[in-house]
Amino acid sequence: MIGREDIGGVHIKYLHHCRRQLWLYVRGIRPEHLSAAVQTGEAVHDVSYPRHSPVDLGAARLDFLDGQQWVHEVKSSSRPTDADRAQAYHYCHQLQRLGVEVQGAVLHYPATRRTHRYPYTPEAAAQAEEDITAALATAHAPVYPERLPRTGCRGCSFADYCWTE
């Protein structure tokens, strides 16, 4: 089972969207169209910022880091979510751990041409630590967490698993 150093951006994103999604993901259950969604995200990045290279942090992979030490993430969705912000803070946390004095994160939403900037404050760092602890607790839970209300499952790639009787 995974440990603290294995927690990546996807784990944190799922933690904030749906703990059951995280629980299934760490057990290797990956619906076909989940990989299609990932490919779409990568394509949006490639088209939007072709001159920037992703940064591989092992468990986490961020879209790019600029010369002012801001993490940049390109999102294929049209509106920001708490999960996006938590994922970005996680990347800041990982970089800080490696000795990079990161300033914060900039989230780009090409579909709506919006940009959101989140400074990496002490509060954000504390949240990132708490999120890792919560993600591990969820991953190690002996039984899967409850489903979200159906309205929260719209577009989730695990819907067949959760809602087919």
Ligand code: SF4
């Ligand atoms: S279908 Fe709903 S309950 Fe199941 S993993 Fe997705 S969001 Fe969670």
